[in-house]
Amino acid sequence: xxxxxxxxxxxxxxxxxxxxxxxxxxxxxxxxxxxxxxxxxxxxxxxxxxxxxxxxxxxxxxxxxxxxxxxxxxxxxxxxxxxxxxxxxxxxxxxxxxxxxxxxxxxxxxxxxxxxxxxxxxxxxxxxxxxxxxxxxxxxxxxxxxxxxxxxxxxxxxxxxxxxxxxxxxxxxxxxxxxxxxxxxxxxxxxxxxxxxxxxxxxxxxxxxxxxxxxxxxxxxxxxxxxxxxxxxxxxxxxxxxxxxxxxxxxxxxxxxxxxxxxxxxxxxxxxxxxxxxxxxxxxxxxxxxxxxxxxxxxxxxxxxxxxxxxxx
Amino acid sequence: xxxxxxxxxxxxxxxxxxxxxxxxxxxxxxxxxxxxxxxxxxxxxxxxxxxxxxxxxxxxxxxxxxxxxxxxxxxxxxxxxxxxxxxxxxxxxxxxxxxxxxxxxxxxxxxxxxxxxxxxxxxxxxxxxxxxxxxxxxxxxxxxxxxxxxxxxxxxxxxxxxxxxxxxxxxxxxxxxxxxxxxxxxxxxxxxxxxxxxxxxxxxxxxxxxxxxxxxxxxxxxxxxxxxxxxxxxxxxxxxxxxxxxxxxxxxxxxxxxxxxxxxxxxxxxxxxxxxxxxxxxxxxxxxxxxxxxxxxxxxxxxxxxxxxxxxxxxxxxxxxxxxxxxxxxxxxxxxxxxxxxxxxxxxxxxxxxxxxxxxxxxxxxxxxxxxxxxxxxxxxxxxxxxxxxxxxxxxxxxxxxxxxxxxxxxxxxxxxxxxxxxxxxxxxxxxxxxxxxxxxxxxxxxxxxxxxxxxxxxxxxxxxxxxxxxxxxxxxxxxxxxxxxxxxxxxxxxxxxxxxxxxxxxxxxxxxxxxxxxxxxxxxxxxxxxxxxxxxxxxxxxxxxxxxxxxxxxxxxxxxxxxxxxxxxxxxxxxxxxxxxxxxxxxxxxxxxxxxxxxxxxxxxxxxxxxxxxxxxxxxxxxxxxxxxxxxxxxxxxxxxxxxxxxxxxxxxxxxxxxxxxxxxxxxxxx
Numbered sequence: 001x002x003x004x005x006x007x008x009x010x011x012x013x014x015x016x017x018x019x020x021x022x023x024x025x026x027x028x029x030x031x032x033x034x035x036x037x038x039x040x041x042x043x044x045x046x047x048x049x050x051x052x053x054x055x056x057x058x059x060x061x062x063x064x065x066x067x068x069x070x071x072x073x074x075x076x077x078x079x080x081x082x083x084x085x086x087x088x089x090x091x092x093x094x095x096x097x098x099x100x101x102x103x104x105x106x107x108x109x110x111x112x113x114x115x116x117x118x119x120x121x122x123x124x125x126x127x128x129x130x131x132x133x134x135x136x137x138x139x140x141x142x143x144x145x146x147x148x149x150x151x152x153x154x155x156x157x158x159x160x161x162x163x164x165x166x167x168x169x170x171x172x173x174x175x176x177x178x179x180x181x182x183x184x185x186x187x188x189x190x191x192x193x194x195x196x197x198x199x200x201x202x203x204x205x206x207x208x209x210x211x212x213x214x215x216x217x218x219x220x221x222x223x224x225x226x227x228x229x230x231x232x233x234x235x236x237x238x239x240x241x242x243x244x245x246x247x248x249x250x251x252x253x254x255x256x257x258x259x260x261x262x263x264x265x266x267x268x269x270x271x272x273x274x275x276x277x278x279x280x281x282x283x284x285x286x287x288x289x290x291x292x293x294x295x296x297x298x299x300x301x302x303x304x305x306x307x308x309x310x311x312x313x
Numbered sequence: 314x315x316x317x318x319x320x321x322x323x324x325x326x327x328x329x330x331x332x333x334x335x336x337x338x339x340x341x342x343x344x345x346x347x348x349x350x351x352x353x354x355x356x357x358x359x360x361x362x363x364x365x366x367x368x369x370x371x372x373x374x375x376x377x378x379x380x381x382x383x384x385x386x387x388x389x390x391x392x393x394x395x396x397x398x399x400x401x402x403x404x405x406x407x408x409x410x411x412x413x414x415x416x417x418x419x420x421x422x423x424x425x426x427x428x429x430x431x432x433x434x435x436x437x438x439x440x441x442x443x444x445x446x447x448x449x450x451x452x453x454x455x456x457x458x459x460x461x462x463x464x465x466x467x468x469x470x471x472x473x474x475x476x477x478x479x480x481x482x483x484x485x486x487x488x489x490x491x492x493x494x495x496x497x498x499x500x501x502x503x504x505x506x507x508x509x510x511x512x513x514x515x516x517x518x519x520x521x522x523x524x525x526x527x528x529x530x531x532x533x534x535x536x537x538x539x540x541x542x543x544x545x546x547x548x549x550x551x552x553x554x555x556x557x558x559x560x561x562x563x564x565x566x567x568x569x570x571x572x573x574x575x576x577x578x579x580x581x582x583x584x585x586x587x588x589x590x591x592x593x594x595x596x597x598x599x600x601x602x603x604x605x606x607x608x609x610x611x612x613x614x615x616x617x618x619x620x621x622x623x624x625x626x627x628x629x630x631x632x633x634x635x636x637x638x639x640x641x642x643x644x645x646x647x648x649x650x651x652x653x654x655x656x657x658x659x660x661x662x663x664x665x666x667x668x669x670x671x672x673x674x675x676x677x678x679x680x681x682x683x684x685x686x687x688x689x690x691x692x693x694x695x696x697x698x699x700x701x702x703x704x705x706x707x708x709x710x711x712x713x714x715x716x717x718x719x720x721x722x723x724x725x726x727x728x729x730x731x732x733x734x735x736x737x738x739x740x741x742x743x744x745x746x747x748x749x750x751x752x753x754x755x756x757x758x759x760x761x762x763x764x765x766x767x768x769x770x771x772x773x774x775x776x777x778x779x780x781x782x783x784x785x786x787x788x789x790x791x792x793x794x795x796x797x798x799x800x801x802x803x804x805x806x807x808x809x810x811x812x813x814x815x816x817x818x819x820x821x822x823x824x825x826x827x828x829x830x831x832x833x834x835x836x837x838x839x840x841x842x843x844x845x846x847x848x849x850x851x852x853x854x855x856x857x858x859x860x861x862x863x864x865x866x867x868x869x870x871x872x873x874x875x876x877x878x879x880x881x882x883x884x885x886x887x888x889x890x891x892x893x894x895x896x897x898x899x900x901x902x903x904x905x906x907x908x909x910x911x912x913x914x915x916x917x918x919x920x921x922x923x924x925x926x927x928x929x930x931x932x933x934x935x936x937x938x939x940x941x942x943x944x945x946x947x948x949x950x951x952x953x954x955x956x957x958x959x960x961x962x963x964x965x966x967x968x969x970x971x972x973x974x975x976x977x978x979x980x981x982x983x984x985x
Contacts (some may be wrong), residue, residue, distance in 0.1 A: 185665055211670065212717025213724070246831075248617065248662040253829035254721055273721040275770075275831070278660070278668030312666050 038099030039139045046137035047091065047100045051075060056089055062159060064172045070094055070101060072163050072172075077205075081157075082180045083147050084188030085202050085219075090130055090141040092165060100139035104165040106130040110230055111145050112174065115155040124148045125189075125200045125221030126230035146189050146202035146219070150181040185279045185312035192286060192295030192307060198223040199234060199295075201284065204267070206311045209274060216242065216272040216282070218260050237262045238294070241285040243304050244272060248279055251302040274313060283308040372937075372950060374482030374491040374980040376512075377430045377438070377463075384443045385810075385853060385869075386459065388887050392967040393563040394487065394517055395530035396431035396573075400965065402445055402812065402851050403873050403886045404458025407762050407820070408789075413463045414552070415452040415597065415633075416579055417650045421605040421625035422570075423672045423764065423771045426563060430463070432556045432575030432603065434510045434534035436480070436493045439466040446793045446812060447755035448738035451646035451684040452631055454704050455734070455759035457791045457814065465552060467538045468497035468506040475499075478508070482980030486954075486973050487517030487528065491980070495536075507537040516562070519971030520960030527562030527569055527611070548583040562611075565967035566774050568621070571608035577601040591636040591645075602626040616833055623656035623673065640690040649681035653711070654763050658770075672771055674715020676763045680706040696742050698753075703735040706760055710767060718769060719784065722828070722840075726784045732760045734788060740795075747802040751795075758790035765820050765841045772832040773822075775967055776922025778839040779830040780822050787818045787843050804859040811852045819847035819877060821921070847877040849886065865896045874916065884921035888914040888928070888964055904936040905952075914964040926969065929961035944985060951979040 039047060050056070057079030064072045075089040088109070092101040107129045114121050125146040133142035151157050158174035182188065188203040204217035222234040240260035245251040252275070260270035274280055283304035285296040296305035371379060378397040381387050389397040390405060401409045411418070411429045418429045444450050445459040453460035468476075475498055482491035495508025512532040516524050536554045543549070554577040561570040581597035607621040629650030636643055656673040682704030689697045709729045710716045716728055736757025743750045761782070764771060768782035795812035822839030830838050856868045869892045875883035894907035914926035935952025958975035966972065 210717070211714050212720060245829075246668070248665060249660070249668065249831055250833040250835075251829075252831045255827055255829075256721060256724060275718055275721055276668050276670035277666070278662070279665050 037101050038094060038097065039102050039137070043102070043137045043139060044100050046134075047139040050134070050137060050140060051089070051091060056087075059088075059177065061175050061177060062161075062172065064163065064170060065095075066092075066163065066165055066168050066170050069096065070165065072104075072106070072170075077207075080180060081145070081147065081177055083150050083182050084186070085144060085146045085204050087205065088130075088143050088145060089133060090143070090163075091139055092163070100137075101165065102138045104141070104163065106141055106143070106161055106163045108160075108162040109143055109145070110160045110174070111147065111177075112158050112160075112228060113149065113155050114158070117154055122148070122227040123224065123230045125202050125219065126232070127219075128230050128232065144204075144219075146200065146221070147179045148189065148200075149179070151177070151179045183312075185310055187308075187310040190284065190307055190309060194294045200231060201240070201286070201307075201309070203282070203309045203311070206309075206313075209272070209311055209313045211274055211276055211313070213256075214272045214274060216260060216270050218268045219266070220262075220268065220286075233266050237289050238268075239287045239289075239291075240268055240270070241287065241296075242270060242272060243283040243285075244274060244280045245283060245302055245304055246276075246278055247281055247302065251304070253304075277313050279310065279312045281308040281310050371482065371952070371978060371980060372948065372982060373435050373478075373480050373493065374978075374982075375435055377433060377435055377441075380435060380438075380441060381430065381443075381461070384441065385855075386445050386851065387443065388963075388965055390425075390885065390965045390967060391963070391970070391972075392426060392565040393530070393561065393970070394514060394528045394973070395532070395558065395561050396427050398425055398428040399430060399461060400885065400887075401443065401459035401461065402814070403849050403875055403883075404814075405885065407765065408455070408458040408759065410449055410453035410456035410460040411463070412450065412452050412460070413554075413577060413601075414465050414579065415450070415462065415631055415648075416577070416599040416601065417452065417627050417629050417648075417652065418575075418577065418601050418603070419625045419627055419652050419654065421603040421623040421654070421656070422573070422607070423621070423623055423656045423768060424566065424607070424773075426561075426566070426570055426607070427573050427603070427605050430461070431558065431573070432577065433463055433554060434493075434512070434532070434536075434556065436495060436508055436510045437463075437465055437534065437536045437554055439464045446738070446753075446795060446814075447736045447757040447791070448686075448698070448700050448740065448753070449702070449736070451633060451644060451686065451702070452648050454680060454682055454702070454706075455762075456736070457757055457759055457789070457793075457816075465536075465538060465554075466506070467540065467550070467552075468499045468504040470499060470504055470540060470542055470548075471501050472497065472499040472504065477985045478982065480980065480982045482978065484514075484976050484978040486976030487514040489514040489517075489978075502542050504540045505538065507535070509533070509535040517976075518974045520955060520958045520974035522958075522974065523960075523971070525564050525971060527564045530558060530561040532556070532558040532561075546585040546587075548585065550579075550581045550583065552579045553577070565970040567612065568607045568609040568619070569611055571606045571610075573603070573605045575601065575603045590638065591634040593635040594633070596630065596632040598628075598630040600626070600628045618661045620659045620661075621656065621672070623654070625652065625654050627652040641687055642689075643685070643687040646684040647682070648684070649679070652678045652680075654678075655712070670718060670769060671712055671715035672769050673763055674719065674767055674769065675711035676708060676767055677711050678706060678708045678763070680704055694743055694745055696744075698740045699738075701735065701737040703733065705731075705733055707731045708760075708763075708766070715767075715769065719767060719782070722781055723784055730760075730766070730784065732788060734758050734760055738793070747800050749797075749799045749801070751797045753793075753795045755793040756790070757793075758788045760788055761786040761820055761841065768841075770831040770838075772835060773839075776839075777834070777836040778822065778824065778922070779832050779835050779837070780839050780841065781825075781828070783841040786820060786841055789816060789818045789820045789843070791816045806855070806857040808855040809853070811850070813851075814849045816847040816849075817845070818843035820844075821847075821877070821883075845878045847875070847883060849873070849875040849883065863897055863899045865898070867894045867896065868892070879920075881920040882916050882918040882923075884918040884923050885965055886916060886918070888912045888916065888926070901939040902936070903938075904934075906932070906934045908932045911963065917964065923964075924969070926962060926964045926966075929959060931959050931961065932956040942983075946984040948982045948984075949979070950981075951977075953977050 056075040062074035090106045092104040109128045127143040130141035130143045133140045160174040190201045200221040202219045221231040254273040254275045258271040260268035284307045296307035300306040388400040442462040449456035449460035480493040493510040497506035534556045540550045557574045579599035583595040603625040605623040631648035633646040654673045655675040657671045660668040684702035686700035738755030740753030771780045792815045797810040799808035823842045828838035852872045858866045873887045875886035889912040891910045897904040913928040917923040937950040954976045962969045
């Protein structure tokens with residue numbers, strides 16, 4: 001077996017500067033050059049850089065193997081999970097060569113909360129099927145879970161998934177995971193009811209928000225009839241109008257925000273202006289396709305919708 | 314338009330170069346003939362005891378602002394008892410250029426708590442020169458209302474070999490104390506003078522005895538001037554001023570200042586008695602830096618504690634050539650400067666992450682200008698003055714976060730702005746016997762200030778609005794016309810002067826109901842906008858009567874008017890006022906009794922947040938005595954301001970904070 005040594009120095013860092021800025025110099029990666037299953041050198045480099053850039057870390061409790069030849073690793077931001085939106089990243093690694101495998105599938109991701117005191121179980125808004133996270137490195141697949149609540153004395157979370165590669169399929173049995181509460185000043189998940197149906201509004205990771213104009217993204221998920229089944233994104237189309245305010249500054253607001261509109265991929269997207277750092281409440285008015293208000297029509301003390309996400313930038 | 318202007322400028326230079334008649338005659342500067350200049354030495358106790366001069370009983374113990382108020386066209390916006398903002402021809406900082414010995418300097422506080430005049434001390438100065446209107450001093454830019462140049466006090470070559478001064482002053486109201494010492498050393502080759510000053514006051518009392526809280530201040534100042542003449546007429550001079558004010562209260566605002574520090578430095582080379590076309594050449598490089606920290610920790614009931622520091626630094630140079638040829642006296646000046654303004658604000662909320670924003674997004678300004686002026690004696694009775702300046706300016710927002718924040722309000726705005734501005738002025742005067750008639754006209758424009766273009770949520774406690782700058786503003790321009798008639802005679806001197814400014818694209822803040830204020834309790838948000846037109850008219854009449862050789866009676870009446878395109882009144886336009894003084898000068902003794910009558914401010918600007926200021930009448934009295942104690946020359950002054958302890962505030966007292974009640978003062982200056 002030939003070994004291709006990649007020295008991740010300044011020059012390669014410049015070539016592939018999309019990520020990998022935080023990679024240490026002179027890390028040696030083994031890349032099998034004749035392995036059809038695995039990614040080529042560039043894809044491997046990008047996948048490695050992404051998964052080792054310090055931002056994502058492995059959730060070791062969700063690790064699994066296929067045939068003892070391949071190891072499936074699951075990553076999240078900081079190797080932790082919290083209430084609200086979480087990105088999950090999946091990578092399949094060939095144990096013999098340390099190469100990243102392409103064209104694998106992870107699906108049927110099932111988070112499940114058991115509420116011990118009440119003897120109840122429920123799931124949460126989830127993207128159950130993974131997709132390729134970034135076409136430039138197809139070795140990494142992505143899904144998301146938006147947890148309704150944190151693990152605690154009242155209950156615990158478990159997560160299971162299925163993975164398939166070529167003709168082999170495995171099932172990762174439910175494993176207990178730790179879901180932390182979000183810090184004060186952060187609230188990324190809200191719900192509303194329409195015709196006795198509960199919907200969830202998940203604000204996609206707002207950690208990149210900064211002073212100025214931001215692209216704001218969200219998902220609208222629908223509670224499943226069987227609450228133990230993950231809540232998938234709603235097929236209906238809504239419009240989510242947003243008004244950001246600063247509760248500590250007399251509900252100071254900003255102009256030129258645009259409503260969240262459903263995109264082809266199913267994600268909702270709009271523009272959010274934040275005029276300074278600090279705590280912002282993003283007040284929401286949800287309208288159906290006919291323009292009828294379905295949620296957020298009632299105002300609280302701020303004079304804006306009582307339905308709001310909170311972010312602190 | 315601007316292109317044509319630049320061409321004219323070059324042409325003008327060409328003409329004045331060619332028109333050189335063969336005889337030589339010195340022309341007195343038009344402005345000094347007009348009496349625009351008031352020298353600080355004239356208002357100091359030392360020289361105050363002399364006929365026909367302006368007298369400020371407090372002499373060197375007076376603040377710069379009190380000296381500036383001696384100038385005809387100057388009013389003051391007062392936010393406390395320290396750092397007043399000069400207003401010239403009813404135009405404030407935005408439309409007035411202030412320079413120190415030709416050096417540009419810019420204030421560092423987004424709330425205008427530190428007009429640049431607050432970074433010098435009376436003892437630093439020889440005199441203050443004011444050029445009203447568009448005919449500014451050569452280094453001035455953006456001076457529609459006028460330009461103030463603070464001339465530093467330098468010992469000079471060949472003066473007294475040694476001289477020492479000590480000043481102490483006390484004012485009963487607010488226990489204001491002033492102390493200063495300075496020394497000067499001079500020879501034909503070298504000179505140096507240096508000094509240090511200290512000023513301190515507690516809270517003052519308004520008329521009737523009510524204490525005005527947060528009106529205290531403390532200030533130290535030190536200066537050094539040095540000159541070296543290695544060869545005859547080749548002169549190298551250096552200046553350094555350090556000025557620091559601490560614990561400054563601003564009763565009209567909701568915060569104070571913990572410290573405001575200025576460092577002003579310059580180095581210049583001067584060549585006198587040049588042969589050839591130009592007789593004098595001076596070049597100067599300078600640098601100044603200001604830091605300003607607001608402080609709300611002393612205030613009760615602060616909802617959110619805030620830190621609001623500001624920084625301003627300016628590096629620049631100018632080079633001026635002056636000459637006299639035939640009946641022309643001309644000067645040519647090139648100046649350039651680079652200024653950066655940075656201010657931010659951090660608001661601390663209990664249990665939450667601090668809120669942060671940039672109020673001046675690190676704006677860098679490069680400006681370079683070329684100025685020309687020519688004073689021409691047209692004949693025995695006629696004279697003409699021409700002046701022009703063209704400037705190029707480039708601005709850039711240096712801070713990403715600040716740029717992004719402003720882009721919320723102005724999507725797609727440019728990060729840089731480049732402008733050409735200029736001014737031209739012409740004045741003609743005719744004199745015969747004691748009469749002198751003058752008329753002048755000028756055109757000029759200015760770029761928006763950093764606050765007007767890029768300020769971010771600057772709360773104005775006057776109209777309770779948050780102000781946002783507008784990067785899309787057009788330059789403001791104005792046409793000025795002025796005329797004066799004066800009679801200099803004995804025993805009566807009289808003078809009438811009128812000037813009018815007709816603005817295009819007048820810059821002022823207008824409410825934008827779309828926007829939500831940031832400051833808790835603010836009335837709304839104002840954006841700076843261009844008004845199609847606006848107009849300001851000022852008229853002054855002076856009548857002085859030398860009743861007896863020791864008794865003089867001086868009268869001044871002033872009227873101003875300002876309105877914008879809708880007919881609404883402009884804010885901060887002075888009401889009608891009348892001042893009268895009786896001055897006695899007898900040997901070594903001088904005395905003065907005076908009154909000021911100010912009419913009800915009926916022309917207040919309701920649209921721009923003003924409320925009515927009632928009229929008032931106040932009296933003052935002072936006396937001075939010059940005597941010698943051995944070799945020491947002493948000047949002792951005492952006086953009472955607001956004699957009848959009247960409670961009043963002027964139209965320009967921010968939020969109608971009351972003026973000082975009765976105040977008894979005394980000061981002593983010793984000179985050896």
